[in-house]
Structures are given as structure tokens and as C-alpha cells.
Amino acid sequence: MKVWRQLADLVAKQNAAALISVHDVKGSAPREVGARMVVRPDGAYHGTIGGGQLEFRMLDIAREMLGQGRPSARIVDQALGPDLGQCCGGRVKILIETFDRQDLPDLKPLIAEEAEGGQFQVECRLEHGRVRRELSSAVGDDAWTQWREVHGEALTPVLLFGAGHVGRALVLALAPLPFSVRWLDDRDDAFPAHVPANTTPVALRDPEAEIAEADPRSLILVMTHDHPLDMAIAAAALRRGFPYVGLIGSATKRARFEKRFRELGLSEEKIDALACPIGIPGIAGKEPAIVAASVVAQLLQIRERTASGLNLSPLSASNDKSAP
Known part of the structure; x- marks a missing residue:
């Protein structure tokens, strides 16, 4: 909000x-x-x-x-x-x-x-029964501040490769949540006419460049229409070492990809980091909305584990003078 x-x-x-x-x-x-x-x-x-x-x-x-x-x-x-x-x-x-x-x-x-x-910090003090606020950059004297507030929310970057049924369901599921989605597909007219405010649709031209230039905190989701393309994206993402690399597919698909990853020279540690099948365990439904709900729950778990590198403290007392 x-x-x-x-x-x-x-x-x-x-x-x-x-x-x-x-x-x-x-x-x-x-x-x-x-x-x-x-x-x-x-x-x-x-x-x-x-x-x-x-x-x-x-x-x-x-x-x-x-x-x-x-x-x-x-x-x-x-x-x-x-x-x-x-x-x-x-x-x-x-x-x-x-x-x-x-x-x-x-x-x-x-x-x-x-x-x-994103987030920004505000310096606050009570004056004449009102709260006076100044952006942190505008306050030179720290003694002025009685407490600090943080407004906005640090958004976790997501690279979502693929605009199929599950990709579309995922974009909708992520819309109200603290994620910034870069949505990539190489097909003409792949994207719907309207996308959520936290989503940027991008025509995919160079998958490896996208991975190379991505924020290192990004969570990667791979679900394109093409298995060789999935392979190339997932291999590049695992090689770079993001907090999460998720590949849509079954255990059989994972086994085939693992074999190819080894041929490409990826270490067992890198290969083990792949999330495939994606989503939290125990949810068997295959409908796009169900898969999306399961995957979003998994992304929220990853976000919690990496939150210390993303967020400022929401509010901190400076001199404990905020309460009358």
C-alpha cells in the first residue's frame, strides 16, 4: 500500500x-x-x-x-x-x-x-502535538531525531522465464506480494494486454545475458515452451549461484537435466541447488493456479531466509523520546 x-x-x-x-x-x-x-x-x-x-x-x-x-x-x-x-x-x-x-x-x-x-527512511519528532517528518537526507543533526521510520518495502527480484499458463498464474499470484517480477518470453504476443504493476514483460533475446546482468539476489523461475532453452537458462543460473533456481517439471525431467548439467561441468553442489519439481512438498494439484500458489509459498520461504540482506528495520527509536 x-x-x-x-x-x-x-x-x-x-x-x-x-x-x-x-x-x-x-x-x-x-x-x-x-x-x-x-x-x-x-x-x-x-x-x-x-x-x-x-x-x-x-x-x-x-x-x-x-x-x-x-x-x-x-x-x-x-x-x-x-x-x-x-x-x-x-x-x-x-x-x-x-x-x-x-x-x-x-x-x-x-x-x-x-x-x-523500495524503502526510504524518515526522521521523526513530536512537536506541538504533531509528528514532524523529514527525509533522512534532509536532516543534518541527528539530535533532532526522536525516532526513525522506514516506509515502503524492499522488493525481492524475480526473473520468470516463460509466459505459458503457469507463468501467467504465477504473475497474478505474485501481484500483491513484495516481489518485483521481470517476465521473459521469446515468442511474439506471449504476454497478456495487462500485467500487474510489479511485473515488467520483456522480449527474451539473450537468456545468458539476462542471467549475467541479473541482481545476485534474484529468484529464478524457468518454465519456457522449449526444453533446450530451459536447459540453457537453468545451467547459466546454477553456474552463477542465485538464492533460488526453480525449474518446472517432474523428477524424470530433473534426472535428464542433471545428466546434461554434469556433461556441462557443473559441480554436484550447484546441481543439488536446483529446485525441481518446484513448489512446496505435499501439493499434488497440477492446475496452474495450484502450482502457482505452491511456488509462491516456496518463494516466500526463500525471501524470509534472505530478508536480512533486503530490508531496513521498519522503525527504530533514536533516544527513546517518542512516547509522551
Whole structure:
């Protein structure tokens, strides 16, 4: 969710909106620091901080603050177990802010940075009952900062070779998730007329160049219409050593490819890294949507294992002065 764009659009259309953010977490909680919701004056909202009684209570506070008619900020320190009856057992601080049209100029730099994609860091402090935010690049004095926020999300790059039925199902399954997909096929008119915003369709001309130039963090999926092409792409990807190289096909196809990989001089360690069949074990369905769901679950597992190299901390206290 483009938080700042969403917030500004609501303010422009309805004169006011609220932002609810998970500011701090101790112990177990429904969502992580940095989870956010944008709330309309009528109580409708986008996003979630975890649902349940916590979310309902924060929405009530946000609506009350919006009804007061003046922009403000409030940090709510909330125990989840005894206060709300939620079994998480942790404690959270929730930052609730309201905005009106006077705030639109201050939102523009955040909207512009958000539009660039990826993550960016914001320096924050409470001033006169409001949160003042500055992009990190605009703050020279670290003592100014009471806490830092990270907005946006680091996208894991995916190279998807093949625009057949499973490839199309995969693109749709990946659309709402934190992946950036480069979708490659060498056939004319292979791609549908419309693709998700996180997907870039590319006419495949030089498979080995695509592999050579790819971000080393990329997850590689190979499912073209041509087995020799699959072989060439998979061999190049295994030789370079990406976090994940997945090849669509059966155990029989894998055995044939392994034999050819050895003839090409790939080490057993490189060959063992191949995921084929693709997807998580225990799902036998062959329908494209089922295969896609299984593969996406596997990619999410890989993303979790490599996340430390992709993500900034969602929010960090500077001097522990953020709570009044």
C-alpha cells in the first residue's frame, strides 16, 4: 500500500484522514513495527494492524480524533492480554495521527519518495502535538531525531522465464506480494494486454545475458515452451549461484537435466541447488493456479531466509523520546 499517496488522496477528497501505525512492539503482537492503516472520516480504512480488539479500539480512537476537527498525534500504549483479551500477550505502542488539507504540502516529499519504489527512511519528532517528518537526507543533526521510520518495502527480484499458463498464474499470484517480477518470453504476443504493476514483460533475446546482468539476489523461475532453452537458462543460473533456481517439471525431467548439467561441468553442489519439481512438498494439484500458489509459498520461504540482506528495520527509536 502506498501509504502517503493513499493518505493525501483521502485528505484531498474528504478533507481529513487518519494514519494508524504500529510504533513499538514488546513480546508477541498481531503485526510488526511499521504496519499501518489509513482511515477515512466515515470509519472505512485501508490496511491492517492485525485485526481483533486492538484494531477495533484504535479505529475508535482515530474516528474520535477525526471528529475533533484539528490535526493531532497520539501514542497509545496498549497491553494486549489483560486489556483486550487477546492471547498474543505482548505490548504495543500505536501512533495515531490525523491530517487535513493544510498538511498536503508536507506530504508531497514523502509521496515523491514513495513513488520511487523500495524503502526510504524518515526522521521523526513530536512537536506541538504533531509528528514532524523529514527525509533522512534532509536532516543534518541527528539530535533532532526522536525516532526513525522506514516506509515502503524492499522488493525481492524475480526473473520468470516463460509466459505459458503457469507463468501467467504465477504473475497474478505474485501481484500483491513484495516481489518485483521481470517476465521473459521469446515468442511474439506471449504476454497478456495487462500485467500487474510489479511485473515488467520483456522480449527474451539473450537468456545468458539476462542471467549475467541479473541482481545476485534474484529468484529464478524457468518454465519456457522449449526444453533446450530451459536447459540453457537453468545451467547459466546454477553456474552463477542465485538464492533460488526453480525449474518446472517432474523428477524424470530433473534426472535428464542433471545428466546434461554434469556433461556441462557443473559441480554436484550447484546441481543439488536446483529446485525441481518446484513448489512446496505435499501439493499434488497440477492446475496452474495450484502450482502457482505452491511456488509462491516456496518463494516466500526463500525471501524470509534472505530478508536480512533486503530490508531496513521498519522503525527504530533514536533516544527513546517518542512516547509522551
